Amino acid sequence: MARSHLHRIAWMAFFTALAHPAWAALDIGDPVPKFTANAALGGKTFRYSLADALAKGPVVVYFFPAADSNDCSIEAHAFAEAIDQFAALGASVIGVSADDIGTLSRFSVKSCQSRFPVASDEGKTVIQGFDALMQTRPDFANRLSYVIAPDGKVAYYYQNLNPDKHVERMLNAVKALPKTAAK
Known part of the structure; x- marks a missing residue:
């Protein structure tokens, strides 16, 4: 009887998990994986290091599904327009x-x-390390943005497939960091 009861609980947990997919984001205060990756800036490729960037101050790491898609282009353009505000x-x-x-x-x-x-x-590997893999389309990253404090921990995150609020929310989160976090 106990085994049957445990079996029933296991099935209920399984179906509950299907009905309520896990939230896909690292939480505030969680340490992030320090990654290096091939990157491009102005058409030139180089090796990017998150640890090196964090040594200079907070970093906004934003994940996006696919370059040149309409929404990803809108989001990238918005970040480009706000880059001087982030730098300030x-x-x-x-x-x-x-x-x-x-x-x-x-x-x-x-x-x-x-x-x-x-x-x-x-x-x-970076996408999975930041829990940014799109659950419904695992070949793509979800639209998920993080503010990483210089100590390598999540200060803020925002997940929404709509690109409209990511830049505004990331700017506000960086502004809200303690002055010691923003070098």
Whole structure:
């Protein structure tokens, strides 16, 4: 009887998990994986290091599904337009997707306006490390933005497929960081 009861509980848990998918984001205060990746800025490729960027101040790491899609281009353009505001607060920005580096090299000029780098994560290790894999389409990153404090911990995050509020929310979160966090 006990085994039957445990079996029933296991099935209920399984179906509950299907009905309520897990939230896909690292939480505030969680340490983030320090990654290095091939990236592009202004059409030039280089090796990006999150640890090196954090040594200079807070970093906005934003994940996006696919370069050159309409919404991803809108979001990249919005980050490019706001990059001076982030820089004035001592913060830098990096976009990450599963696109290949050639695609991102072109995207870094066209949509990012050569204002900030975008990193290629074809193997999705960074995307998975930040819990940013799109659950319904696992070949893509979800639209998920993080503010990472210089100590390497999540200060804020926002997840929404609509690109409209990501830049505004990230700017407000960087502004809200303690002055010691913004170098």
